[in-house]
Amino acid sequence: MISRDRDTAGRARSDRPRDRLGRPLPPGSPGVERIPDDLELGPQQTLAFAQQLLDDGLAFNAHEVLEAAWKNGPVAERMLWQGLAQYAVGLTHIQRGNAKGAGTLLRRASERLGSYPANAQQHGVDLAGLIAHTRELLDALDAGDPIAEERLRTRLCREPA
Numbered sequence: 001m002i003s004r005d006r007d008t009a010g011r012a013r014s015d016r017p018r019d020r021l022g023r024p025l026p027p028g029s030p031g032v033e034r035i036p037d038d039l040e041l042g043p044q045q046t047l048a049f050a051q052q053l054l055d056d057g058l059a060f061n062a063h064e065v066l067e068a069a070w071k072n073g074p075v076a077e078r079m080l081w082q083g084l085a086q087y088a089v090g091l092t093h094i095q096r097g098n099a100k101g102a103g104t105l106l107r108r109a110s111e112r113l114g115s116y117p118a119n120a121q122q123h124g125v126d127l128a129g130l131i132a133h134t135r136e137l138l139d140a141l142d143a144g145d146p147i148a149e150e151r152l153r154t155r156l157c158r159e160p161a
Helices: 043-055 059-072 075-096 099-114 127-143
Strands: none
Touching: 043 059, 043 075, 059 075, 075 099, 075 127, 099 127
């Protein structure tokens, strides 16, 4: 049986450093700073942190920030945060060159965000814009078109009026 790193609760957790796309590196290698599993930020801080990471081309880290909000946030908002986390990991798969994985996650994100109640526009998240962007990315993936890195630096929230 393969021995795996475990956290204090016994869950599988690798302590290996990761590259900017979230891929494990050999032990002792320099890597990108990890996002703590127990990260607890308010909604606006979460969105601002995730946005900064996306702007820096660190979609995997943005996914981890959004995943923490999904797991630690109010039950009524979990679908929103889960959809955002799936969106960010879909972008990660594009960065890694994994079109199939990207398509799967972006479709899940689009479904999740699309089923979030339209009247519950929480925290300024641009649901319509993210869903439209997801569809554009899916069209490009389905056509086998290359997706430039700058197309992955989208806005999570509507611009203030």
